[in-house]
Amino acid sequence: MRLIDYLSVPYRLEAQTVELSDGSWVRLVAYPELPGCAAQSAVVEDALSELEHKRIEIIVSMIRAGRAPPVPRPPLTDCDPTWVASQVGVSHELVALIDREGLTIVPEQQLSF
Secondary structure (H helix, E strand, O other): OEHHHHOOOOOOOEEEEEEOOOOOEEEEEEOOOOOOOEEEEOOHHHHHHHHHHHHHHHHHHHHHOOOOOOOOOOOOOOOOHHHHHHHOOOOHHHHHHHHOOOOEOOOOOOOOO
């Protein structure tokens, strides 16, 4: 699979709002199928943006380490990981890496959906 394919895999989103001890509220969001991918913020949109940023960084980091990220379902064909990366503040270098067509970083894995 190419990097852009891994970044097109839809993960199950979990979200909750939690009251802190000081009476303020925080939004917790996570992709539990992707280890370590969670974020929190007082504003749900900020939490989701941070979560997407972390998802991209975790997937790229796993691939650079030679580990295939989890693929619980097939990649979506109608999404644009390059656009998402640029919207959530991923570095220009990483956006350029995502945008390279045909870039295969990790060997194909056996997928069954």
